[in-house]
Amino acid sequence: MGKENPAAEKASNLLRSRLCDPNFVVKHLSDSPDSNYSKLKFLVSSSVTEACNNSILLLGPRGSGKIAVLELILTDLLLEYPDTISVIKLNGLLHSDDCCAFKEIARQLCMEHQLLFSKMASFDDNSQFMIEMLRECGLAHKTIIFVLDEFDLFAQGKQRLLYSLLDAMQSVTSQAVVIGVSCRLDADQLLEKRVRSRFSHRKLLFLPPSKEDMQRLLEHILSLPVDSSLPHAYAVEFNKKIKNILADGRFKEIVNTLVNLDSTVNHLLRFLFLAVSYMDLESGFLSFENFKTALSNSHRQPKLECIKDCSILELYILVCLKRLEVKEQNSYNFNSVMKEYKSIHDSFQTSDYYSRNVCLRAFEHLLQRELICFTDNRGYSQSVEFRPVKLLISSIELHQGLKSYCSCPVILLKLVER
């Protein structure tokens, strides 16, 4: 027993570090010649070797590996052509303002080439500096690669940064590659027409991997290396067990459920991380139950769980609020809820009729649990009874919650269904 533990822990650490390292996964996915990795690498390296300007846009949903592939390519290129590339990285969330962007470009250029950067330089100075640096680097046959993350955010406002960058690339003297990364598919429609005309319309789409690729990826990630510091027999046994799990039909169903919701690689990796964290460290092997627990834990329904903890009176209040909402009243507060509650009691003669104070306590509980909230931000002077509230839970969730409540009064279900 004691012998297995350090090996199991080591294996668990190894797997988890693999899952957290984007390079590992991307390297595996990029082996084929028509993958996005090879296309992009060919484009950038041919621009560098032939000293011509190029621009390209990487599009795809979040978590599909765009930045990971780009980072891999940049590290490879920096190894292959050590002195001929400098990389400038900008992010649309931070640098969408033109002045900030030019300042950041000037700062990064200064850092790369060991020049002194002055914070007091004006916008004019910075843009002049960038154009001159582009010219100097062009004469010295160095390429500058601009990476613009969240490209669609740069396309707000006057788009001056994009225009100056793309315009500088129209001249013979500069050597630059502009790589834009965005999750918006229509990112190039957001550009002004003269910026769009200067952009070279190359788009690389990052689509989710196919089922076979996904299967191979799972095997590649979850198999332990046989010739490392882990005990040989343990690693072989581990891999065999993994192969059995992967071939199981139920496991394929789990993966299908995941992929039908969100097919990006990132989503799958997060699920795997959960599963590996549930690995039983005593036995040291992954089992099918680990994956099942991970699935149910990644698809939580916090509001439903909240409703399960509510008392019957609180459920009554929620149903009253829902009925008021359905009647399309503009705003309702505790008093209107009490009126509705009374009308239900009058029409259906329920046994659950409580006094106003008790209902107020239940109402405050619901507020604390954030199933309802106030709609106005002021009015602290008013008491709780008069302030307008709204429901934070949709009718479908309420319905499901009531159905799964163990001793829900039938009247409530009837009221909600109507």
Add this chain to the structure above:
Amino acid sequence: MPAIASHNSIMAVKSENAGEVARSNGGSTPQKRRLRSDAAAVENMSPISTPMKLKPPRRCVNSSPNSGANGIEMEINEKLMSARKSPVKKKLCDSFKSKPNWNPQDVEQMSAVREALHVSTAPSTIVCREDEQKKVLEFCKKNLEEEKAGSLYVCGCPGTGKSLSMEKVKHYLVDWAKEAGLQQPEVFSINCTSLTNTSEIFSKILLKLQPRKKLNGSTSPLQHLQNLYSQKLHSSGMKMMLIIADELDYLITRDRAVLHDLFMLTTFPFSRFILIGIANAIDLADRFLPRLQSMNCKPLVVTFRAYSKDQIIRILQERLMELSYIVFQPQALELCARKVAAASGDMRKALSVCRSAIEILEAEMRESVSKMNSASAEQGLFDQQAASAFEFFNSQVRVDHMAVALSNTFKSPVVDTIKSLPQHQQILLCSAVKFFRGGKKDMTVGELNKSYMNICKTSLIPPVGTLEFFSMCRVLHDQGVLKVGRDDKLKRVTLKADESDITFALQGVRFFRNCLQ
């Protein structure tokens, strides 16, 4: 078969180069780079890089400076048109006796072709813009001779050669002034996007005019210029100045003062500059400079129309003429020109499409080379013969390469992405399309959820929970397919992607086809 024989000799060279190409081009790059820097050096020495007949325009009244080139081009055009009919490659080759096919695996040829088609390579002669250039040139010449001020407005869609033509006009004018014995004008070109403040343009003009004088703090640069030009004392003896302001619409502010003042400077009695403004809007002069019309000094407007199909073909051929081999099939060039002319008439797009067609050909060749290399090792000589014929067939850029390049440029990625979305997101889009067919403009997330659940119920697919549903809506919003409002009381959802795009993308799956009927 002379053509194929010559190609075989190229093949012999190719088999040596193939190994080289497979490695990274370490050895050949310095040579290429040197060529480029040499070209740059040559360009720096003689800014007028036209090696050919720049006859002083005064001597040839009826012909534009590019007439010599045009005559030759017409002949070649006719040859191309006649050669287009013949389907066999060999006949095509025979008709261009002097030009063999290119070898795409030769690194030097590839880089030369790429450079010839790059947007930044300014061609030595600018074809298809002779009329416009002539108009501008004559206007400037007239004003220079009479030492009068004037303004000109050049407009047109992006990618129609405005800035390029103005550069040429600049050089022609300076040379002409030198030859005609007039005082050479000062030339000041500025791109208005580089101004932080629109009124900075005046201080920049002043700086160029009087580089040594320090500005008096009390008068603004504009007033200074206005003073300068309204008094004969100051302005006589000053050189004429030619100002080319690119992207003029960046000077338009809310009160339109700067643009107005700039053009008004040319109306002063002793003003000495010629202003050429370049922008995209055709009616800029009418909309933003109404006062000038009342003073009868409206700027002369020169419109640069979008390129037609023939013009695009001519320009592409002009660029490829300098190379000593054929790169494109004529049908491919024509397809490209037709499509680009129909879309926008933007020359940059045409060049970009041609370059990506070359890359597609290159990718195809690399694949076939690797296949041949693995196959020919086993089967020996017979296959090599077939391989050489195969390569010959492949070595021009054909119509199918061009078609793929065009579809990559003009297609939006929406359809592909929708096809590859996960199943639940597709069901979501489907339910949104069905809902909006009823004619409503927007809906709440709750209603969308209900509609989604209905579809899932009818097809016995277990629906996802509400939290995942909201995050799916968020993901689709990030991709620009759906539009979800901020955290309002009720989040409103509208469909951003086109309904027909979604229907087209999902038509392959029977379930969605039935659903969307």
